């Protein structure tokens with residue numbers, strides 16, 4: 001189930017970004033991005049490679065530091081043009097957990113070790129409780145019997161499911177997915193999308209950078225189309241896929257058909 005934070009929040013955005021600007025050297029990657037992630041919804045971020053989707057996602061989690069913009073989490077407004085305070089960093093980490101394109105599992109730790117190290121070492125939670133919860137989460141994604149296995153013995157799809165469980169074990173208010181299936185062989189994509197679809201059905205708040213437009217169309221509540229560092233168009237999947245308003249959106253969708 002989603003954590004208490006998302007269940008108890010009033011309806012409305014769980015996380016709002018306004019005016020995000022980010023450059024890497026001379027490359028002005030984000031050029032004023034606004035994004036609202038509503039509690040209990042799935043928000044798909046789509047668009048051409050290099051349009052800034054991953055950089056936005058990482059900014060929501062504090063992994064990138066935009067030069068300008070604000071993030072609002074509940075009552076807390078973070079001015080990104082200033083160094084983050086401890087309280088602000090803690091709020092960012094509590095709010096979201098990331099599932100990466102490459103799962104980044106520790107090769108020398110078992111599956112259970114990978115899932116529990118964050119909650120135990122970083123969050124300082126009770127070891128026995130965390131272990132029991134982790135086994136329950138692994139059971140849910142069909143990997144309970146792999147708890148003592150090492151990542152190298154798992155398929156790519158299994159490793160990515162462990163990546164999802166590791167994010168869930170941190171008990172965030174929302175999950176951020178950064179192209180979670182793009183490094184997988186095609187036959188393994190389905191099992192990861194199935195877990196994500198299940199989580200969406202349970203009411204998890206999710207922001208998903210994805211090239212899987214079928215998933216975005218069927219599972220997302222909101223879709224933002226990015227191009228050249230801005231959100232060109234946003235709306236429901238029916239609006240964005242069925243009746244795109246902007247030429248750039250139409251061109252992108254046509255290229256993929």
Ligand code: ADP
Nearest residue numbers: 024027029047048049050051052053054055056
């Ligand atoms: P998308 O997710 O839409 O493919 P990204 O946010 O990954 O786009 O990248 C946007 C642009 O920022 C690209 O030109 C990419 O090369 C650049 N970029 C992303 N991360 C870095 C980085 N750490 N250092 C330098 N350039 C980066």
